Amino acid sequence: MSGTLILVRHGQSEWNLKNLFTGWRNPNLTEQGESEARATGKALKAQNFAPDLFYTSALRRAQHTLDLILEEMGILNVTITRNTALNERDYGDLSGLNKDDAREKWGEEQVHIWRRSFDVPPPGGESLKDTAARTLPYYEAEILPQLKAGKIVLIAAHGNSLRALVMAIEGLTPDEILAREIATGEPTVYKIGPDGKLVERVKL
Numbered sequence: 001m002s003g004t005l006i007l008v009r010h011g012q013s014e015w016n017l018k019n020l021f022t023g024w025r026n027p028n029l030t031e032q033g034e035s036e037a038r039a040t041g042k043a044l045k046a047q048n049f050a051p052d053l054f055y056t057s058a059l060r061r062a063q064h065t066l067d068l069i070l071e072e073m074g075i076l077n078v079t080i081t082r083n084t085a086l087n088e089r090d091y092g093d094l095s096g097l098n099k100d101d102a103r104e105k106w107g108e109e110q111v112h113i114w115r116r117s118f119d120v121p122p123p124g125g126e127s128l129k130d131t132a133a134r135t136l137p138y139y140e141a142e143i144l145p146q147l148k149a150g151k152i153v154l155i156a157a158h159g160n161s162l163r164a165l166v167m168a169i170e171g172l173t174p175d176e177i178l179a180r181e182i183a184t185g186e187p188t189v190y191k192i193g194p195d196g197k198l199v200e201r202v203k204l
């Protein structure tokens with residue numbers, strides 16, 4: 001029996017709206033971000049998903065997103081596992097800077113490399129490869145066994161920690177994952193087989 005993995009990026013945060021590098025900083029959701037989370041909750045409920053297990057990061061924008069999704073799905077009083085392994089990539093010295101100001105200061109190309117290369121970290125921060133080095137072992141140890149047992153797992157996390165999972169699950173190359181963007185509030189759903197391998201990506 002296949003398991004189901006539901007990945008959701010947090011809704012728009014106050015720093016997404018201000019176009020600031022966020023990383024491990026901890027802003028709230030905006031009203032739009034809350035609406036995005038609720039809309040995803042409604043969509044998952046409409047598809048009759050009944051998740052068994054719930055995970056999120058140590059950052060409030062993802063935690064609040066999960067809470068709003070569960071509220072919309074009418075799922076109450078469940079255990080939610082929070083872990084820094086699911087945190088956004090750490091943007092290091094760029095955290096708190098405006099992304100356009102950073103482009104002015106260091107150039108479009110350098111900022112693109114810091115944001116979307118696989119193994120070049122921003123100053124004092126994590127590359128996607130560094131992020132995967134903490135997110136994937138957690139997924140493999142804590143979440144994949146549940147999926148192999150046929151459970152439905154809902155994870156609310158961040159653009160780059162989710163891209164690390166997507167890259168591994170879909171078997172994407174470093175070049176292929178660079179082009180992959182996950183919008184705020186966007187769900188990605190997979191069927192995972194008893195062997196832990198991807199069966200199919202589920203269209204919502």
Ligand SMILES: O=C(O)[C@H](O)COP(=O)(O)O
Nearest residue numbers: 020021022023088115159
């Ligand atoms: O942490 C951030 O700044 C954003 O949530 C993700 O930023 P990115 O899309 O520039 O990697």
